[in-house]
Amino acid sequence: MIPAPLPRPLIEPVLRRALEEDLGLAGDITSACVVPADHRSRFAIVARQAGVAAGLDCVELACALVDPAIRVTRDLADGAALRPGTRLAVLEGPSRSLMAAERTALNLLGHLSGIASVTARLVAAVQGTGVAVACTRKTTPGLRALEKYAVRAGGGMNHRYSLADAVLIKDNHIAITGGIRPALERARAGAGHMVKIEIEVDDLDQLEEVLAVGADAVLLDNMAPAMLRRAVAMVAGRMVTEASGGITPDSAAEIAATGVDLISAGWLTHSAGTLDIGLDVLAEG
Numbered sequence: 108m109i110p111a112p113l114p115r116p117l118i119e120p121v122l123r124r125a126l127e128e129d130l131g132l133a134g135d136i137t138s139a140c141v142v143p144a145d146h147r148s149r150f151a152i153v154a155r156q157a158g159v160a161a162g163l164d165c166v167e168l169a170c171a172l173v174d175p176a177i178r179v180t181r182d183l184a185d186g187a188a189l190r191p192g193t194r195l196a197v198l199e200g201p202s203r204s205l206m207a208a209e210r211t212a213l214n215l216l217g218h219l220s221g222i223a224s225v226t227a228r229l230v231a232a233v234q235g236t237g238v239a240v241a242c243t244r245k246t247t248p249g250l251r252a253l254e255k256y257a258v259r260a261g262g263g264m265n266h267r268y269s270l271a272d273a274v275l276i277k278d279n280h281i282a283i284t285g286g287i288r289p290a291l292e293r294a295r296a297g298a299g300h301m302v303k304i305e306i307e308v309d310d311l312d313q314l315e316e317v318l319a320v321g322a323d324a325v326l327l328d329n330m331a332p333a334m335l336r337r338a339v340a341m342v343a344g345r346m347v348t349e350a351s352g353g354i355t356p357d358s359a360a361e362i363a364a365t366g367v368d369l370i371s372a373g374w375l376t377h378s379a380g381t382l383d384i385g386l387d388v389l390a391e392g
Contacts, residue, residue, distance in 0.1 A: 109184050109185060109186045109260075110185065110186065110256060110259035110260050112164055112185075113164065113252060113253070113256050115168065117252055118164065118165065118168060118252065118253060119168060119172075121165075121249065121250065121252075121253065122165060122168045122169050122172055122211065122215075123172065124249070125169075125211045125214070125215070126169065126172055126173065126208075126211050129210055129211050130207060134207065135203065135206055135207040137206075138202070138203045138206040138207065139203065142202050142203050142206065143202075144203065145201075146201070146202040146203070147199070147200065147201055147202060148199070148200075148202040148205055148388060148389075149197060149198070149199045149388070149389040150197070150198045150199075150205060150209075150386045150387060150388055150389060151194050151196070151197050151198075151386070151387045151389050152166065152194065152195040152196045152197075152198065152213075152216070152384060152385075152386055153192060153193065153194050153195070153384065153385055153386075153387050154189040154190065154191060154192065154193040154194075154195065154220075154382070154383070154384050155191055155383035155384060155385055156189075156191055156382060156383045157188075157189060157190050157191060157224075158188075158189045158220055158221070158223070158224030158227075158382040159186065159187070159188060159189060159220060159223040159224045159226075159227045159260060159261050160183060160184070160185050160186065160187045160189055160195055160216075160220050160223065160260070161185045161186070161216075161219040161220045161222065161223035161256070161257040161260035161261070162185065162215050162216040162217075162218070162219035162220060162253070162257065163181055163184070163185055163195065163196060163216065164185070165212065165215040165216060165219070165253070166179060166196060166198075166212040166213075166215075166216055167179045169208045169211045169212040169215070170198060170200070170204075170205075170208045170212065172208075173204050173207050173208040174200060174201060174204035174207075174208070176200050176201055176204065177198060177199070177200035177201070177204055177205060177208065178198070178199045178200055179196055179197075179198055180196060180197045180199070181195070181196045182194045182195055182196055182197070183195060185223070185260045186223070186260045186261075186262075189220070189382075195216075195384070197389065198386075209386055213384060213385070213386060215253070216384055217381040217382050217383065217384045218250075218254075218257075218379075218381050219253060219254070219256070219257040219260070220257070220381075220382035220384060221379045221380050221381045221382040222254055222257035222258060222261065222375060222376055222379040223257045223258070223260040223261035224261065224379070224382055225261070225374075225375055225379045225380075226240065226242070226257070226258045226260075226261025226262060226263040226375050226379075227261040227262055228356045229263070229354075229355075229356050229359055229370075229372065229375065230261065230262040230263055231356075232356040232357075232359035232360050232363075233359050233360060233362075233363040233370070236360070236363040236364065238362075238363040238367060238368065238369060238370060239263075239264050239368065239369040239370075240262070240263040240264065240359075240369070240370055240371075240372070240375075241258075241263060241264045241265065241266045241349075241369050241370070241371040241372075242254070242255060242258040242263060242264075242265060242266055242371065242372070242373070242375045242376050243266050243351075243371055243372070243373040243375075243376070244266065244267065244268075244269075245373035245374075245376055245377040246376045246377070247376070247377075251268065251269075252268075254376045255268065255376070257376075258375055258376065261375075263375065264369070266371055273302060273303045273304070273305065274294045274298050274302055274303065274304040274305065275305045275306075275307070275326070276290045276291065276294060276304070276305070276306040276307065277307045277326075278307060278309070278328075281306075281307075286316075287306065287308075287313060287316040287317055287320070288316060288319075288320050290306070291304070291306060291317070291320040291321070291322060292320065303323040303324065304322050304323050304324075305322060305323060305324035305325065305326055305347075305349070306322050306324075306325055306326065307325075307326040307328050308325060308326070308327060308328065309328050309329065309330075310330075310334075311334065311337060311338060311341065314327075314338055314341055314342070315341070318341065318342070318345065321345075321346075322346055323346055323347065324346050324347035324348070324349060325338075325342065325346055325347070325348055325349065326349045326351055326371075327348060327349065327350050327351070327367065328351055328352050329351075329352035329353065330350065330352075332361050332362060332364070332365050335350055335362065335365035335366075335367060336365045336366065338365075339365055339366040339367055340366075347368045347369070348366075348367045348368050348369075349367065349368065349369050349370070349371055350362050350365070350367040350369070350370045350371075351370065351371045351372070354370050354371075354372050355372075
């Protein structure tokens with residue numbers, strides 16, 4: 108799956124901050140000392156393990172910000188399946204500039220590809236069921252747009268981007284407002300006509316209360332498959348059903364078989380490992 112690219116104005120500030128952090132106040136003093144100023148190189152970005160690519164735009168932008176003379180030629184697109192040894196792109200240009208851009212480019216590429224890879228595993232686990240896989244707001248501060256993009260590259264979908272996107276009434280909101288009915292009634296009175304309302308429930312009694320008032324979606328939190336099946340039957344298509352809480356590739360198929368519309372997992376972004384991707388020298392000159 109090839110997601111629509113993020114607009115450059117959205118990701119450039121992230122890349123600038125990352126490069127400023129890595130280059131410090133004097134730039135790459137190692138390369139300045141040991142690499143001749145006129146030296147040029149060609150590097151291949153190569154996957155060391157299987158997964159799904161995401162973040163090649165970050166590679167291109169990191170190189171362009173360090174030195175517009177660096178040329179990036181992609182071999183594949185974000186969303187492509189990777190095997191050990193798969194070449195993602197070739198970088199060519201001044202050696203000092205390539206070394207200065209390398210770590211920032213690979214950090215983001217590996218991180219985002221890791222997210223895309225685990226998302227693809229969860230999507231594969233529910234393939235054919237019609238159940239969607241969504242991430243959450245459990246993202247790295249400052250990287251939300253990129254991490255949610257990586258989820259899309261892995262075949263998943265995005266939950267809300269920010270607190271301003273939709274109403275999601277959770278257990279603490281219910282406790283503060285005094286119950287499900289007052290929470291939903293306040294939400295309906297305060298939200299605009301374009302704003303969706305979802306509410307979290309932990310058991311079927313709470314779900315009965317939600318059905319009596321109405322909502323656009325219900326988050327069925329940490330329910331066992333048997334309870335999820337009963338919850339889906341109770342809802343009977345009147346609202347979107349979302350299962351969440353401890354869902355893994357091993358348990359996802361059983362959860363999907365209950366008939367829920369989507370499953371969400373925070374670990375897609377907060378606990379995905381970095382995909383091992385390296386930079387190999389092709390030629391020097």
